[in-house]
Amino acid sequence: MSTRPPTAGASRPRAARRPILVLGLDGATFEVIDRLSPTGRLPNLTAWRAAGRSCPLLSTRPPMSFPAWSTFMSGLGPGRHGIFDFTQKVPGAYRIEFANATHRSGASLFARANGAGSPILCLGMPATFPPEPVDGLLVSGFDSPVSTGTDASSASDPVLYREIADRVGPWMAPDLDEAAHDDGWHERAAGRLLARIDRKTAFALEALRALRDRGKPPELAVVVFSESDTVCHHFWRDHDPNSPRHDPSASAVRRDAVSAVYERLDAACGEIREAFGEDALCVVASDHGAGGAAKRVVHLAARLAECGLLSRSGGRNGGGFLGFDALARATRDTALRVLPPRVAQHIFRRARFAAARLESAARFGGIDWSRTAAFSEEVNTQPGVWLNVRGREADGCVAADDYERVRDDVIAALREWTLPGGAPVVARARRREEVYDGPHVDRAPDVVVELALDDGYGLSLVGTPWSDPDVASVRTLGDDELAGGRGRGMNGTHRQEGIWIATGPAADSLEIPSPMNLEHVTPTLLRALGIDASTDDTERATTRDRVDYTDDEEHLVADRLRALGYLE
Ligand SMILES: [Zn+2]
Numbered sequence: 001m002s003t004r005p006p007t008a009g010a011s012r013p014r015a016a017r018r019p020i021l022v023l024g025l026d027g028a029t030f031e032v033i034d035r036l037s038p039t040g041r042l043p044n045l046t047a048w049r050a051a052g053r054s055c056p057l058l059s060t061r062p063p064m065s066f067p068a069w070s071t072f073m074s075g076l077g078p079g080r081h082g083i084f085d086f087t088q089k090v091p092g093a094y095r096i097e098f099a100n101a102t103h104r105s106g107a108s109l110f111a112r113a114n115g116a117g118s119p120i121l122c123l124g125m126p127a128t129f130p131p132e133p134v135d136g137l138l139v140s141g142f143d144s145p146v147s148t149g150t151d152a153s154s155a156s157d158p159v160l161y162r163e164i165a166d167r168v169g170p171w172m173a174p175d176l177d178e179a180a181h182d183d184g185w186h187e188r189a190a191g192r193l194l195a196r197i198d199r200k201t202a203f204a205l206e207a208l209r210a211l212r213d214r215g216k217p218p219e220l221a222v223v224v225f226s227e228s229d230t231v232c233h234h235f236w237r238d239h240d241p242n243s244p245r246h247d248p249s250a251s252a253v254r255r256d257a258v259s260a261v262y263e264r265l266d267a268a269c270g271e272i273r274e275a276f277g278e279d280a281l282c283v284v285a286s287d288h289g290a291g292g293a294a295k296r297v298v299h300l301a302a303r304l305a306e307c308g309l310l311s312r313s314g315g316r317n318g319g320g321f322l323g324f325d326a327l328a329r330a331t332r333d334t335a336l337r338v339l340p341p342r343v344a345q346h347i348f349r350r351a352r353f354a355a356a357r358l359e360s361a362a363r364f365g366g367i368d369w370s371r372t373a374a375f376s377e378e379v380n381t382q383p384g385v386w387l388n389v390r391g392r393e394a395d396g397c398v399a400a401d402d403y404e405r406v407r408d409d410v411i412a413a414l415r416e417w418t419l420p421g422g423a424p425v426v427a428r429a430r431r432r433e434e435v436y437d438g439p440h441v442d443r444a445p446d447v448v449v450e451l452a453l454d455d456g457y458g459l460s461l462v463g464t465p466w467s468d469p470d471v472a473s474v475r476t477l478g479d480d481e482l483a484g485g486r487g488r489g490m491n492g493t494h495r496q497e498g499i500w501i502a503t504g505p506a507a508d509s510l511e512i513p514s515p516m517n518l519e520h521v522t523p524t525l526l527r528a529l530g531i532d533a534s535t536d537d538t539e540r541a542t543t544r545d546r547v548d549y550t551d552d553e554e555h556l557v558a559d560r561l562r563a564l565g566y567l568e
Pocket of ligand 1: 026065229230233494
């Protein structure tokens with residue numbers, strides 16, 4: 001129990017706190033920073049590391065933005081906050097739904113800072129939509145279901161948001177169709193990522209000014225840039241000459257894109273820190289790291305089928321020429337690829353084809369549930385296997401008494417799964433309760449899978465192409481497939497190890513655990529603000545009433561995730 005009465009901080013006059021600025025760089029890695037620092041292209045980050053303290057910051061499992069930022073802002077692991085991925089399997093059904101901030105348990109860092117009387121600013125953090133009411137300003141991240149980038153509905157204070165946007169433009173604007181990779185796309189995209197960083201920097205500077213004008217200078221400001229993540233997904237192979245997906249004919253713009261984005265982010269960090277005040281504690285942190293992708297993709301459902309754990313209805317094609325899943329995929333893909341995005345959205349709305357329903361059919365269609373003991377959503381964002389348990393799943397066939405035995409069979413099937421040459425496909429396959437604890441462990445798949453690296457490069461888990469009668473569980477991409485895209489993964493993937501850099505006068509007195517992971521961030525920041533950091537109160541807090549996305553909102557979120565390559 002906290003010894004401090006819960007409401008004391010809010011009303012009691014108190015000494016001014018030393019403010020904290022957090023610069024969030026999604027998917028940032030020391031691998032790039034270490035390579036660029038000696039070239040002089042990262043003057044701020046290099047100097048801050050030298051003057052302050054830095055260490056690897058370990059992500060959640062899986063190392064993905066939704067669970068990772070949720071842990072970052074709550075101090076709780078996924079089993080306790082309940083967010084495991086962009087999507088969540090619906091209990092008892094072969095369906096998924098899109099996760100949002102109201103599905104999270106536990107009070108946020110922002111609510112706790114507010115509760116102690118500190119105004120906050122938070123810009124661009126994923127998994128914060130719908131925005132929670134705050135004292136200050138919170139603008140949600142790229143997953144906000146708004147069609148024009150971020151508009152006022154993704155802000156906790158729409159009036160203040162509009163005031164800022166009127167002066168410097170919106171926080172985010174849709175300037176990059178990440179799905180359509182035609183000739184010249186990469187060259188255009190590299191420039192647009194830099195422009196996005198500039199836009200967000202201008203917005204952040206104006207937001208700081210506007211809050212000060214209102215007599216609410218934020219004591220905690222968190223500004224998250226997603227460009228560091230996006231650039232690694234699309235340009236890692238160009239930046240890394242050793243990547244098995246490297247294209248030696250890449251243009252100079254492509255080869256330099258990762259470095260150029262880091263360089264621009266370094267400048268943005270410098271400008272925001274200067275405006276916030278150099279005597280403040282300044283932290284640069286990521287939600288996960290990044291690295292290159294291997295030439296091989298793997299199909300988890302095909303592996304389960306090879307081992308007799310999963311059966312397709314009507315043979316491997318799922319009912320012949322056009323099973324329901326094939327139809328669902330075809331409908332979705334046609335609409336998304338052939339039609340202009342606005343028209344596709346319009347047709348989706350008219351047809352009332354909810355994104356989650358289509359996505360569910362694509363993931364779970366064509367399976368003979370009566371002969372399937374285990375199945376997978378086959379998403380790279382949350383590799384895992386569900387058991388088809390009788391009484392739990394709609395058409396479950398595994399008896400409760402057989403649960404552990406079948407789970408052992410699945411784990412054995414995954415551990416024995418190898419690449420041509422004999423290297424393992426799976427680094428770890430574990431029971432979910434070995435990975436997580438807390439009240440939401442049952443939202444995770446029964447077996448949590450971590451894919452191995454193939455010679456230092458990440459394998460990509462993609463949906464099994466059942467239409468191929470000879471489909472195998474491992475596939476080596478052809479030379480024309482190495483950039484990535486549907487069925488090919490992205491050419492850069494996530495890593496467990498992200499970054500933590502703390503600088504400023506208070507950096508030396510921070511208690512930094514070793515190894516440091518995302519669960520340590522909220523308590524570390526609260527302590528630095530002088531706020532009680534016990535997690536007891538956080539977990540008890542039932543944060544918000546649960547709100548689910550409407551069909552239209554789901555489409556917008558699904559489109560953005562698909563554009564980013566997170567949905568197939
Ligand atoms: Zn990412």
